[in-house]
Amino acid sequence: xxxxRTDQAAESRGQTRQVLTRIGVVVAGYLVYVLAVSVLPLGxxxxxxxxxxxxxxVLLGQRVWRASGCTSCHAIYGLGGHTGPDLTNAYSRxxxxxxxxxxxxxxxxxxxxxxxxxxxxxxxxxxxHADRTGVYPTSSAFAPVFGVGR
Ligand code: HEC
Numbered sequence: 001x002x003x004x005r006t007d008q009a010a011e012s013r014g015q016t017r018q019v020l021t022r023i024g025v026v027v028a029g030y031l032v033y034v035l036a037v038s039v040l041p042l043g044x045x046x047x048x049x050x051x052x053x054x055x056x057x058v059l060l061g062q063r064v065w066r067a068s069g070c071t072s073c074h075a076i077y078g079l080g081g082h083t084g085p086d087l088t089n090a091y092s093r094x095x096x097x098x099x100x101x102x103x104x105x106x107x108x109x110x111x112x113x114x115x116x117x118x119x120x121x122x123x124x125x126x127x128x129h130a131d132r133t134g135v136y137p138t139s140s141a142f143a144p145v146f147g148v149g150r
Contacts, residue, residue: 054125058129061122063122064123065123065126076130091131096128099124
C-alpha cells in the first residue's frame with residue numbers, strides 16, 4: 001500500500017512537470033510572438049511613412065531656395081526678405097501648377113528662374129513641406145503689420 005502511494009505521488013509529480021513544461025512552452029511561444037509583432041513592423045511602418053527620397057528632395061529644395069536667392073526677397077515663417085510675399089503657405093494658397101509657372105516665368109517684380117525640372121520639383125517640395133509644417137502669420141495680430149501671407 002505504501003509502495004502504491006509512492007508510485008502515485010511520483011506519477012502525479014511527473015504529470016505536474018509535464019503540465020508546467022507545456023505552460024512554459026506556451027508562455028515562451030507567446031513572448032516570441034509578442035516580440036515579433038511589436039518589433040518587426042516598426043521598420044516596415046517607418047519605411048512606409050516616408051516615400052523614397054522625399055526628405056532628400058525637400059533638403060535639395062532648401063538648398064535651391066538659398067542658392068537662387070529666393071530668401072532675399074521672400075520669407076518663410078516671416079523670416080527672410082520682404083520684397084515679395086511670405087511663402088510659408090503659398091503651396092496651399094496657390095497650388096503646385098501656379099508655383100511652377102511663377103518660378104519659371106516670373107510675374108511683375110518676381111524674376112523668372114531658369115532651373116532644371118529637378119530643381120523646380122525640389123523647391124516646390126520644399127514649399128509644400130513649409131506649408132504642411134507651419135502657418136504664417138502665426139496670429140491675426142500680425143496681419144495688420146505684414147498682411148496675411150506677407
Ligand atoms: C528679386 C526679388 C525676388 C526673388 C529673388 C524671388 N522672388 Fe518670388 N516674388 C518676388 C515678388 C516681388 C513677387 C510678387 C510679384 C507680384 O505679384 O507682383 C514674387 C512672387 C512670387 C510667388 C507668387 C506669390 C504670390 O503671392 O503670387 C512665388 C511662388 C515666388 N515668388 C517664388 C519664388 C521662388 C521659389 C524664388 C526663388 C527661386 C523667388 N520667388 C525669388 C520677388 C522675388
